[in-house]
Amino acid sequence: xxxxxxxxxxxxxxxxxxxxxxxxxxxxxxxxxxxxxxxxxxxxxxxxxxxxxxxxxxxxxxxxxxxxxxxxxxxxxxxxxxxxxxxxxxxxxxxxxxxxxxxxxxxxxxxxxxxxxxxxxxxxxxxxxxxxxxxxxxxxxxxxxxxxxxxxxxxxxxxxxxxxxxxxxxxxxxxxxxxxxxxxxxxxxxxxxxxxxxxxxxxxxxxxxxxxxxxxxxxxxxxxxxxxxxxxxxxxxxxxxxxxxxxxxxxxxxxxxxxxxxxxxxxxxxxxxxxxxxxxxxxxxxx
Amino acid sequence: xxxxxxxxxxxxxxxxxxxxxxxxxxxxxxxxxxxxxxxxxxxxxxxxxxxxxxxxxxxxxxxxxxxxxxxxxxxxxxxxxxxxxxxxxxxxxxxxxxxxxxxxxxxxxxxxxxxxxxxxxxxxxxxxxxxxxxxxxxxxxxxxxxxxxxxxxxxxxxxxxxxxxxxxxxxxxxxxxxxxxxxxxxxxxxxxxxxxxxxxxxxxxxxxxxxxxxxxxxxxxxxxxxxxxxxxxxxxxxxxxxxxxxxxxxxxxxxxxxxxxxxxxxxxxxxxxxxxxxxxxxxxxxxxxxxxxxxxxxxxxxxxxxxxxxxxxxxxxxxxxxxxxxxxxxxxxxxxxxxxxxxxxxxxxxxxxxxxxxxxxxxxxxxxxxxxxxxxxxxxxxxxxxxxxxxxxxxxxxxxxxxxxxxxxxxxxx
Amino acid sequence: xxxxxxxxxxxxxxxxxxxxxxxxxxxxxxxxxxxxxxxxxxxxxxxxxxxxxxxxxxxxxxxxxxxxxxxxxxxxxxxxxxxxxxxxxxxxxxxxxxxxxxxxxxxxxxxxxxxxxxxxxxxxxxxxxxxxxxxxxxxxxxxxxxxxxxxxx
Numbered sequence: 001x002x003x004x005x006x007x008x009x010x011x012x013x014x015x016x017x018x019x020x021x022x023x024x025x026x027x028x029x030x031x032x033x034x035x036x037x038x039x040x041x042x043x044x045x046x047x048x049x050x051x052x053x054x055x056x057x058x059x060x061x062x063x064x065x066x067x068x069x070x071x072x073x074x075x076x077x078x079x080x081x082x083x084x085x086x087x088x089x090x091x092x093x094x095x096x097x098x099x100x101x102x103x104x105x106x107x108x109x110x111x112x113x114x115x116x117x118x119x120x121x122x123x124x125x126x127x128x129x130x131x132x133x134x135x136x137x138x139x140x141x142x143x144x145x146x147x148x149x150x151x152x153x154x155x156x157x158x159x160x161x162x163x164x165x166x167x168x169x170x171x172x173x174x175x176x177x178x179x180x181x182x183x184x185x186x187x188x189x190x191x192x193x194x195x196x197x198x199x200x201x202x203x204x205x206x207x208x209x210x211x212x213x214x215x216x217x218x219x220x221x222x223x224x225x226x227x228x229x230x231x232x233x234x235x236x237x238x239x240x241x242x243x244x245x246x247x248x249x250x251x252x253x254x255x256x257x258x259x260x261x262x263x264x265x266x267x268x269x270x271x272x273x274x275x276x277x278x279x280x281x282x283x284x285x286x287x
Numbered sequence: 288x289x290x291x292x293x294x295x296x297x298x299x300x301x302x303x304x305x306x307x308x309x310x311x312x313x314x315x316x317x318x319x320x321x322x323x324x325x326x327x328x329x330x331x332x333x334x335x336x337x338x339x340x341x342x343x344x345x346x347x348x349x350x351x352x353x354x355x356x357x358x359x360x361x362x363x364x365x366x367x368x369x370x371x372x373x374x375x376x377x378x379x380x381x382x383x384x385x386x387x388x389x390x391x392x393x394x395x396x397x398x399x400x401x402x403x404x405x406x407x408x409x410x411x412x413x414x415x416x417x418x419x420x421x422x423x424x425x426x427x428x429x430x431x432x433x434x435x436x437x438x439x440x441x442x443x444x445x446x447x448x449x450x451x452x453x454x455x456x457x458x459x460x461x462x463x464x465x466x467x468x469x470x471x472x473x474x475x476x477x478x479x480x481x482x483x484x485x486x487x488x489x490x491x492x493x494x495x496x497x498x499x500x501x502x503x504x505x506x507x508x509x510x511x512x513x514x515x516x517x518x519x520x521x522x523x524x525x526x527x528x529x530x531x532x533x534x535x536x537x538x539x540x541x542x543x544x545x546x547x548x549x550x551x552x553x554x555x556x557x558x559x560x561x562x563x564x565x566x567x568x569x570x571x572x573x574x575x576x577x578x579x580x581x582x583x584x585x586x587x588x589x590x591x592x593x594x595x596x597x598x599x600x601x602x603x604x605x606x607x608x609x610x611x612x613x614x615x616x617x618x619x620x621x622x623x624x625x626x627x628x629x630x631x632x633x634x635x636x637x638x639x640x641x642x643x644x645x646x647x648x649x650x651x652x653x654x655x656x657x658x659x660x661x662x663x664x665x666x667x668x669x670x671x672x673x674x675x676x677x678x679x680x681x682x683x684x685x686x687x688x689x690x691x692x693x694x695x696x697x698x699x700x701x
Numbered sequence: 702x703x704x705x706x707x708x709x710x711x712x713x714x715x716x717x718x719x720x721x722x723x724x725x726x727x728x729x730x731x732x733x734x735x736x737x738x739x740x741x742x743x744x745x746x747x748x749x750x751x752x753x754x755x756x757x758x759x760x761x762x763x764x765x766x767x768x769x770x771x772x773x774x775x776x777x778x779x780x781x782x783x784x785x786x787x788x789x790x791x792x793x794x795x796x797x798x799x800x801x802x803x804x805x806x807x808x809x810x811x812x813x814x815x816x817x818x819x820x821x822x823x824x825x826x827x828x829x830x831x832x833x834x835x836x837x838x839x840x841x842x843x844x845x846x847x848x849x850x851x852x853x854x
Contacts, residue, residue, distance in 0.1 A: 015460035017613075018410050021419045042419075061414055062604035062611035087629045102419035104412065129850030159850050186845045188760075188772035193800055196760065196772040198844040201837070205779055223849040226840070248627050250599050253457035256618070257597030258625060260647060263654025268456070284570060286639030630851070 016253045019059045019104030020046055022080065024097050030165050034130060035095045036071065036083040039103060047077040051112030052137035053216075053244060053272045057252040058082065059104030060097070064090040067249045067267070069134035070108060074141055080105070083133035083165065109252045111272045113138040113216050114242060122151040122208035124236075126227045128199055128219025129158050132165045134244050134271075135218045139173075146178055151213075153180040153206045157199025157223070161185050161192045180207055199223065203230035210235035217275075218244040221282050228275050241275040245282075261287060319516035320523040323531035324538060325502065327387055327511055331361040333472075334435065336528055341433035341470055344401050346394045351379055354396040355434075364436060365390040372480040372554070372665060374674030387511035388504055392480035393438045393664045397593035399448060401432065402465045405590070405617045409461065409600075412611040423460075433470040437498070439491030440483070440664040442473045444593035446497050450656040451596055461615075470521060473498035477506075477545045481554035482665030484678055488559065490662040492549040500525060503542035514542045555665065557678040558686070562659075563650035565685035570642070574683045579638035581673050586619030588667035588675075589644065594660050597625075620644050641680075649681055705730045708806060712753050714781045714830060722823050729812035733805045741782070741797040741805075748786035748793050750807045754778055757803025762796040774841075775800065781834050786810035 026038040037058075041047055050056075050070050059065040066088070072081025086095040097103065115138055123142055127135050135154075142149055154173065158164050164183060174181040182202050184195035195202070200223070215231050217224050224243045231241055247259035247266040254268035262281055264270060281287050325333075337343050338359065345358045348365045358364060368390035371378040377395060385391075411422045437445075445466075452462040476485070476492035485491030494501045499522035503514045514534055517523035589595040599618035604611045618625060621640050626633035634640050652660030661677070668676045706727040709715045715723060733752070735741060741752065744763060752759075759782055760772040773795060776782055782805070785793045791810065817824030 015410070015423050016457035017460065017615075018421055018423050019412075021421065059412075059602075061412055061419060062602055062608065064602045065600070065613075085629070100417070102414070102417070104419070104421060131850075157850065159848060163850065184775075186848070186850070188775075190769055190771075192772065194775070195758075195777075196775045198841045198849065200844060201841050205777075220849050220851070222844070222847055226844055226849075246628060247633070248625070250618075254455050255452065255457065255459050255596075256599065257451075257620070258599070258618070260651075260655075262646075262651045265655075286634045286636060287570075287643075 016106070016255075017251065019057070019065075019106045022046070022103050022105045024099055024101040024103055025079070026099055027095065027097050029095075030083060031163055033087070034083060034085045034165060036081060037094065037097070037103075038072075039080045039082070039105065040078060042102065048080075048108065049077055050074055050080070050108035050137075052115055052141050053113035053134055054108035054110045055134075055252070055271065056080065056082065056105050056107030057109070057249075058090075058094065059106075060090050060093050061102070061104070063093045065104070065106075065250075066090045066094075067109075067252055069244070069271075071133035071136050072140075074137050075144065083130070083136075085130050106252060109267060111270055113244075113272055114214070115141050118142070118214035119148045121149065122153070122213035123149050124153045124155070124203075124206060124208050124213055124215040124231070126155045126199060126203070126215060126217045126219070126231075127157070128223040128227075129163060130165065131217075131219035131223075131244070132156055135216060136166065138216055143179070151180065151208050152178065153208050154182070155199055155202040155206060156181070156183045157185065157202070157219075158183075159186050161189050161194075182206065198226075200226045200230045203227060203234060213240065215241045216243075216272075217241065221246075224275075225282055228279070238276040238279060239274055242272055243275050243278070244271045245273060245278065246271065319501075319518065319539070320520065321517040321526040322534045322539065323515045323526050323529065324534040325513040325515045325529075325531050327361075329515075329529055329531045330364075330513075333525065333529055334358065334361040336525060337433040337435065337470060340431060342428055342430045343433045343435055344398075345435040346390050348379070348390075352377065352395040353379060353390045353392075355394050355398055355401060358435075365394075370395075370480060372482045372669040374482070374668050374676050375671055376674075377669050388478075389436055389474050389502075391478045392476075392483060393441055393593075393666060395591075395666075395670070397591060397664075397666065398434060398437060398441050398445065399593055399596070401434070402445070402469075403448060403452065403459075403462050403596060403598075403617075407461055407615050408612050409615050410613050412613070414609055414611070428465055431468040431470065432465055433472070435472045437471055437473045438476055438664070439473060439494040440476075440485040440488075440662040441593055442471065442494055442497050443485075443488075443490035443662045444664065445471070446495075447594040447652075447656070447658060447660060447662065448596055450658070470525075471498045472500040472502060475501060475503045475542070475546045477504055477549045479549050479553050480665060480669075482668040482676075483553050483663065484555040484557055484665060485663035486550045486553045487555075487557040487678075488659060488661055488663035493543075493546045498522070503545060505538065505541055506545060514538045555668070555676070555678045557663070557681060559659070562681070562685055563653045566646055566650045566681065569684045569687055570646075572684045572687060574680065574687075575638045575642045578675060578680050579636065579641050581675055582621075582637050582641050583673060584621040584637045584640055585672060586621040587670050587672060588677075589619040589621060590617060591666035591670040592648075593662060593664055593666065594648075595619075599625075620647070645677065645680060645684075648677075705732070705806070708732070708755065709753070712755070712806075713779045714753060714834075718826065722826055725816050725820070725823055726808065726813070729809045729816070730806050731809075733807045735799040735803050735805065737799055737801050739799050741799065742793050743796045744793055746793050748783060748791045748810060750810050751781070751783035751786050751813075752797075753806040753808070754780045754782055755804040755806065757805075758800040759803055759805075760798050760800050762798055764796075770796075770798075774838075781831075784831055784835065786814075787828075787831060 021042040022039040025040045028036045055067045055069040068082045068084045071083035086092045188196040217227050249259045249267045250256040252267045254265040259266035346353045346365045347356045353365045367386045370392045413420045452459040473494040499519045501516045517526045597618045601614045623632050648660040758777045761774045
């Protein structure tokens with residue numbers, strides 16, 4: 001077939017793949033390999049609401065586009081905050097962006113943490129490593145309406161004390177009487193006075209009622225699986241356990257096929273799933 | 288001048304509009320809104336009528352193969368071409384006795400090349416004075432598309448592509464633009480190829496929903512003649528405009544019979560009863576390993592497949608660093624990079640990648656879109672360089688008696 | 702003032718234990734307090750007892766030439782500390798040091814082992830409970846080895 005010229009016309013169809021321009025307001029280093037981007041809309045009226053657990057596709061001029069979960073406060077529509085690790089080409093360039101720079105943004109996409117469904121119940125948030133970032137908006141939403149929930153517990157594990165995200169904020173949260181925060185590391189430095197052990201070991205003693213609790217888990221898949229198993233052992237039904245999945249994504253809107261996992265597109269049908277829906281998939285090899 | 292419509296009077300077209308098979312509707316034998324007997328000369332007029340406000344795409348001969356491309360006259364259509372198709376084998380000949388007939392089997396290239404181009408620049412980003420502007424540069428073809436000579440399997444394939452690319456919450460802009468106002472003339476199959484198995488997949492040899500006009504070649508002595516049936520008001524209008532000869536009463540039965548005979552002559556077959564469940568029950572079947580030893584993971588099957596829709600994107604920067612373009616191109620789940628996440632690829636082994644492709648096509652597609660992702664066109668068999676046959680692989684896995692004990696585990700076990 | 706039997710019965714490790722078995726344990730038990738920084742035992746020492754953590758936080762430690770004293774795991778209220786006393790050569794493989802003032806119950810190893818030999822039903826009950834502790838520690842260790850937090854972006 002001849003490569004027929006594809007000609008532009010004036011009337012552009014609504015294109016889910018076309019980013020909007022956002023302004024970089026601040027780039028903050030979090031740990032040795034993570035950073036937080038604060039973005040503001042370039043055009044007034046571009047402000048957008050998002051729900052905790054959703055992600056945006058962020059485009060760095062000429063380099064590429066990556067899905068990054070939103071880590072900021074869902075009540076702030078004029079400011080979108082993302083926290084991620086600088087691990088690939090795009091995120092490495094992104095970490096070097098300067099205040100005043102421009103970035104392309106599409107979103108928000110994906111399913112949210114079912115915060116409303118947790119009302120009147122205990123909420124257990126379990127995060128591993130950078131997995132605290134996508135959970136933070138849920139915690140903001142919960143703390144904003146703290147009285148709507150019973151016990152709220154945050155269990156957070158990282159490799160080492162140096163990998164702990166949002167340290168000062170964790171300290172502030174820990175000082176609250178209406179929030180139980182437990183942080184643990186795999187390997188403590190000599191100066192580390194806190195818990196040592198994987199995050200799954202915190203589940204059994206955390207103060208919540210397994211019969212009336214909703215759990216949100218975010219972290220690597222292995223950590224998710226073992227945490228879910230601990231929650232199940234404690235008596236939490238798997239339908240009340242929600243997890244955030246990660247897969248390769250190129251479009252974020254169910255078109256490119258990369259994140260297809262059995263009967264779902266992780267970008268569109270997830271990233272947040274009831275664990276009962278994906279438990280069979282994450283325990284199999286190379287699905 | 289012959290009467291344009293036979294089975295229904297012209298006045299009832301509008302009323303009958305309600306019978307039009309909508310997307311996804313299952314019509315065992317859709318009712319024709321109008322029908323005519325078509326001679327070869329009529330076809331040329333049909334193409335000219337369509338070409339007035341459509342870009343007409345039809346099967347043509349290029350480099351010894353039948354492919355889909357733009358035509359200006361009916362003379363460019365690959366009439367007379369016979370394609371011999373077998374695992375890893377495609378041979379096109381022009382035997383004289385076939386001269387006026389439509390090329391046999393589906394074209395080598397899938398129609399998705401027209402609707403979902405293999406490579407497309409979807410937008411441009413321009414950076415100047417610290418500002419950034421995104422410009423959409425593809426809004427579809429300047430003229431509506433008319434696909435002429437679409438085999439029933441490929442007609443079904445368009446419906447399968449509609450589900451992810453047009454009918455989801457975020458339509459693919461480029462696809463939707465090409466699909467909008469598209470006209471389709473389907474040609475029912477009377478001579479299946481060696482790799483055809485549309486009858487098993489329920490997509491042929493008769494044309495299902497989605498066509499405006501359905502053509503069936505009729506046998507018999509004398510000049511070639513075909514039955515042309517309108518399935519939509521647009522198709523019916525075309526029949527009227529054409530002013531072709533009245534179809535004799537028995538033409539529809541004759542056409543039906545010819546297509547039915549083809550049903551019995553499929554080159555291949557696949558037992559589709561409970562197929563998704565039977566495949567997924569054998570996720571660890573040794574056959575995946577056996578086929579992976581043969582598979583080159585080249586992705587040919589995914590490019591030849593009329594329903595594989597996966598794409599990737601590439602961002603290009605001009606030398607001045609002022610303009611960046613986003614290129615979208617077909618991708619294949621057979622590449623290691625396809626499932627890459629930080630730390631590694633999810634599907635590293637060829638075994639898992641073949642399994643992913645086959646089970647998505649034949650099993651999990653049902654979960655996602657309510658249909659099979661396979662239409663039985665046989666292209667993946669013909670164009671596989673090592674001749675892997677999806678019908679044999681699926682059957683080898685699915686026909687195995689269920690294993691005792693659980694095949695899928697729940698929860699984590701150390 | 703609670704009796705040792707009462708204190709033991711409150712601890713999750715002993716929950717559901719038959720009263721006479723609890724009595725056997727109590728016969729080997731003494732309460733113990735340690736200050737922050739104090740070692741309960743050090744790597745290589747004879748394992749003369751094991752401990753029930755009532756309050757406070759205890760670090761399981763090892764010494765490396767590069768990092769000095771390394772914390773491998775922390776234990777706190779409700780945890781059980783030490784199983785080197787169960788199996789020969791009855792020597793601690795790691796050290797244990799209080800991270801903050803802690804209250805514990807110490808159980809004499811020889812005393813408990815002797816009772817196990819005498820009363821196999823009692824011995825089986827102890828072994829079953831320690832197997833549970835060891836299994837969950839082993840699972841946690843597997844996860845630590847897998848470096849599970851690193852893979853997510």
